Amino acid sequence: MTQDESRTKVYRLKGLKQRGNPYLWIGLFMTGTAVLMALVGFFWTPCSTTAMSAAERFCAPSPGHPFGTDNFGRDILSRVMKGAGSTIFISSLVVFFSGGLGIVIGALTGYFGGLLDEIVMRFTDAVNGFPSILLALVMISILGSGKKNLILSLGIVFTPSFVRIVRSEFIRLRDADYISRARLMGVGRLRILFVHILPNIFSTFWVSVMIGFNNGILAESGMSYLGIGVRPPDASLGEMLSDAQGYLLRAPWYALAPGLTIVWIVLGFSLLGEGIRQSSGEASDGR
């Protein structure tokens, strides 16, 4: 696995070297600030995220509270930082879980085919067309709500899409000439899977990780908005939005702050994905 990780770093560095790829740069900037804000939020926030103050309810944005305050007089910036942190954290875990599972299942089914592949494909076909938030909803209603179950159910819901991508890449590559040759050389199956094929799907995979990550963020905040995801007192962007909706006329900034943060993060990651796709596309099209 260390080898694979170093591989992905190489891709990133290659991307970095590309100037004239505004997607990549803007994407890096946006995700960078978002992740930084979230990381800092884990350890320090300008104000306490829970401390309430009756005197400071619904303060408009000001130097003291750049994003204003909410109905309990809590600092929205601090809560957005915490909320973004938990949203990013959940989404990362979801992608890690589903991406990892997707690689293993996709590699095995894609390369070997057969009955297992048949079954897995029937399953992913059925799941794939199904709206993911709906599936997560049903899953949550079975597992019960809470952060852990949210991650688990989103992870399960997202796995099929990764399986599909990895699988189709493996199918594409299993008949590639260089893989045929590796087989003729007598290279072992697992080595072919993970040493010969895997590094070649990373650029595709990386882009779908970005997409998956964004879907994770949208699903998490959507479910929290509906009140089935993360719930108070844990700050969550979706939950803040649903609170803020009630005070829209009185404190529009309350809704704007978490909403725009979601847009910022999602946009950042999709630009980053686009940038990676373009730079790796250029690299591989450079024949």
Next chain:
Amino acid sequence: MQYFGKKTVTLIMTLFLVSVAAFLAFQIIPGDVVGSILGTEATPEREAKLREELGFNDPPVVRYMNWITGVLRGDLGKSWRYSKSMNEMMPVAELIGDKLPVTLWLAVLSVLLIVIVSVPLGVFWAKSRGRAADAVFSVLTQTAMAVPSFFLGILVTYLFGMVLRWFTPGGYVSYQDNFVGFLGYLIFPALSVAVPKIAMTARFLRNSLLTEMSSDYVRTARSKGATEQRVMYGHVLRNALMPVVTFLGMIIAEIVAGSIVVEQVFGLPGVGRLLISSISTRDLPVVEILVLYITAVVIVVYFLVDIVYRMIDPRISHK
């Protein structure tokens, strides 16, 4: 024809599996439904009676069989939550039948919006390749795709409902009372559903157009002395729209999901809200039917898309 036969069998098999899965899944849900229905005033006698009434004392296989044969005969069961009259619960069919038009019209309006906006947008965008408009569209669509539909709903509520006062947030009009007013209200949630999808579709169409524009037959058409207009509308657009059909199929499936959230934002009494409230109140007959129904919609949409695709793409239909 044989192809469609096979497809239909798969379709039915999938529905059957989903029905089993839905039924099984909701059998193991934690939480005592009976207690939940009766609330704090529950007494053991009333619980026992209700349990008997709901058929909870039968083994699961019998319950499934009873349920599925009922569904096949058109009896979708009765809600555990909503009353129809003093001593009867609301039949699920009636319940959903009442909510369905809302969701359906929302979806229809959204798809309409998506199609009428994204197709010209995609064409215009593809034509402006390399110019300033290209970058502007790129930024705009990327941003639009990043806005979650519920946030968009809130923004629409704020802008059109509160600042401009074009509509009354929450002032949903039932389609039975005032159909025009109903559609007029629905336009705003539809907008919230459609905007990100418009961006996606326009983007997809633009890429598809550019791919087609670079293909050899375009060069052939130009070598014949065809104008750019003719090349675009006579050759490229039709071919570029073919993958868009499949894409739209996916979009429709997503709209079903997107509308769940948007219905919540705009207070629309549609299927999505019914599903959410049924899940939280454990109104399992409703949840089961809704899950089955949505699966059916998704599968049928894909099925139809497949047929349409086969109809419009001679490369497949003639093979």
Next chain:
Amino acid sequence: MEDRVGMFPKNENPMIQIQNLSVCFGGTEAVKNVDLEIARGEILGVVGESGSGKSVTALTVMGLLSESGRITSGRVIFDKDVLIESGERLNRALYRRYQGQRMSMVFQEPMTSLNPTRRVGAQVEEMLMLHTELPRQQWREKVLESFVSVGLRDVEQLYNCYPHQLSGGMRQRVMIAMAVILHPDLIVADEPTTALDVTVQNQIIALLREINQKEHNAMLFITHDLNLARRLCHRIAVMKDGRVVETQSAKDIFENPREEYTRSLIQAVPTRVRCKARPGESATGTGSAVSGEIRRPVLEVHDLNVYYQEGTNSLFGRRKRRRVVSGADFVLYPGEVMGLVGESGCGKSSLSKAILGMNRNVEGEIRHFSTRPQMIFQDPYSSLNPSRTVGWLLQEPLRAAGRLDKSRQMSEADMRAAACDMLRRVGLDESCMNRKPSQLSGGQRQRISIGQALITRPGFVIADEPVSALDVTLQAQIMELMQRLQEELGVAYLFISHDINVVYRMSDRIMVMKDGEIVEQGDTEELFAHPREAYTKLLLQEDLE
């Protein structure tokens, strides 16, 4: 420059004149100061390797230069009308009056050059719609006429077909029908036969010649194949790196090439005439002839049928299988080269895959007397793992061998040394070791590919069209390399190609394959001199002209 213009045989009435044309893409000049002219009734061949600028020239003449291309100097004059003048914007509206009506084009890929979702009849009709006042009712008749004129049959039915329902040859005929329906003065044909099989190729060439004679129009014929140009064209211009190297009549250019490059091009062409004095013939020739019966073969194939699984992976669909190779029966001896020739789809590749165990859906007997035979593929771009370095790629076979057989295990240093050694043998230097395939040219990649196949010293190697994707000069180099390595390492090749001349040059013995059957096999010289089967004769036909 002055001199060269002076050398052209002056045409009385040039149909089209290209004067001092230069075209730039970004910073690179693709076409440099090209001067060409074609008279009415003349066929001018432009020959060059990929990247020589021949296609760009053709597209420029047709006014189809893409947006990124810029004309930096020169002009194009069509029948006294100046169509392109450097420094002025390309007047597309003006061009549209000529395109289709007075000048038309035939492209290389007949499949992709036709709109896949419109019926072919309608696509040809478009010409009439765009350029004539003909009433709509007469269109169909006119199109059918043109179909007949290019030798198509069942035209009524054909009219309503989609491109994918036609064979490659038929598609190209439709393209030609489209090009000639308005009787243009100039036809530009850009590699019109390259994507087609040899036998079809001959028919299309004959058709073009016939059209030229009948219509007496000018034709610009672009090709990479000097032989082909010689057969069709009156005059030939040779292009290299964007420049016209020399222009002469077809006959003169072969007999009196003035330029070194032209000469090397002619030499590289694997013609039957040249190959009689094949280097290394004595060594391998005697090898197979003398000790063939004594030595054990490396491969025996008896009564082999190969099947192809019709790919339905539905749960219900019954799997059908189609026989793609039937009754293959041959023996391969150490150190010899067996050529396998046939047109696309005849089962060559299926046979090779079956031999290597990549397709197990077979009946019959395959007996190997060597360990781990290897394969060299056609496409040098897809046969090397793009994410690994050359060094890693060359060592991987050794690592794999070591893992399978402990006695063959080597130390890191030994493997590296072996890789260096092989790198030198295939004519590359050590600096390539740390490069990725994407940093190498096509020829270099094919060399690495060969090195990778031979580094474990297999008894025999299957080479599946190893030179087909390469330019002629490279082709010759790679073939030389393969012959040299064969002598050095004593490996046997099963050499597969669609090009009978290439096979002729490489092989000791030849098998001819058609529709999954080996129709004829025998000693190379013998088979060329006295082909028994009609099909073999057909393959050899082009030289019989």
Next chain:
Amino acid sequence: MKKRISVYFMAALLIMTALGGCAGSTGESSEDKSSVVVGIQQDIDSLDPHKATAAGTKEILFNIFEGLVKPDPNGNLMNAVASGYSISEDGLVYTFTLREGVKFHNGDEVTAEDVKYSLERCAGILDGTALMSTLSAEKGGITSVDILDSRTVQVSVGSANMELIYSFTAAIIPAGSGEEAEAHPVGTGPFSFVSYKPQEGVVLAKHADYWQSGLPYLDEVTFKIVNSPDTALLDLQGGSIDIYPYLTDSQAAELSGSFQVMSAPSNVVQALFLNNADETLSDVRVRQAICYALDKDSVNEFVFGGNGAIISSAMLPTLQDFYVDVNDVYGTGANAEKAKELLADAGYADGIDLEIKVPSNYEVHMQTAEVVAEQLKEAGINAVIAPVEWGTWLDEVYNGRNYQATISGITCDQTPGYLLNRFQTESSKNFINYANAEYDETYLKAAASLDLAEKAGYYKELQNMLVEDAGTAFLSVPPITVAVKPELSGYTFYPVYVQDMSVVRYAD
């Protein structure tokens, strides 16, 4: 091709303008002066008045159904279907005289049979399943209902209970209607049932033959389920609802000026319920520490805008005769020092962990939980909020008693004993596992007492016991804050949770 596209554009444009044009005319603000839309929070749980348990349903059904007696705005009972009643000395026989000319919505006059049927249905005499536990024969409720004459009904009960009369608010429905197929709810109330749509609401129409002449004023009342408490404000401002009785404090602040905003204490007792059987909380000092740590004033301020009534035991201050103010025991502000001291005494010098399960569908409780958790931290109590769904809450907390602490509310009916009764050790409703033998004994004495003053004395003793044992940390009686459209008048608060629409009218 080009033409086709332009046609397509035109069509699209037409649709857009058509839809856009009518967008302005949406919103169903009732311009006519005879109907009112009331926003409600929850869907109704049953249309059967005897089966409905949710407070949100009962408040609507109050307009459709009446009992022999019904509550009045002052907390007393008034005669409704009955024109009078008498109770025997021993408290075991109730004799009701039916009012002349009371008609059901279907036009039939109420007969003694209808009364007998209704009461027997509630008591479970009909089929063995009691629909109202207080009237159940097994719990000392109704043993028989006898028709003395066409206007007189005699009811015998199992045991004497002064508070039983409150149960005769049970709805009178036409005989047999509870078992009829597709039976619409038919009662004798000021409004008749018109329609019900799940997730949308209930429509009621004026009952022309209502026995109280002059009432109701309105022709039509719609109870409309609002999307979420958050958007109720928008609905009010947009005019799609006229009355909304569940305002939060900040919403009220926003509406004052444009709406009539009225506030009154509700009949809900909100508390941080502590599971006395929990290992940590079984120590009375820990429970007391929690009581000390709470700053009830600021909860009231944050969540209810200061309009709630702070309580420390299980009694509504509005039930003045029975209420005793015990707020001084732990104080209404936070006393973190004292709390820490007590915790240290109990061996928890480093503080304790406390999980508070909260039914997440109740916004008020969720908000309270957020505030309370913050306060407990000050005293070294690390409180974690675990939001659970209502069904799960009933399951795990209320019935399963598997929890540490919870924030919830108990809705009280008009009887003072209702709140105290549940804390008897063996009570099935004693979900806090409170166990105090003295309490049990005192409660029995109170229940048996037929003298009001004596009864009140016992009840006050019970309240004191509860607070001293810190059985649970009572917080407040939340206010009901109602927004009423300025043109409307007559909105009346009841000590029980009902929306009496019969008295609401448009001001002239």
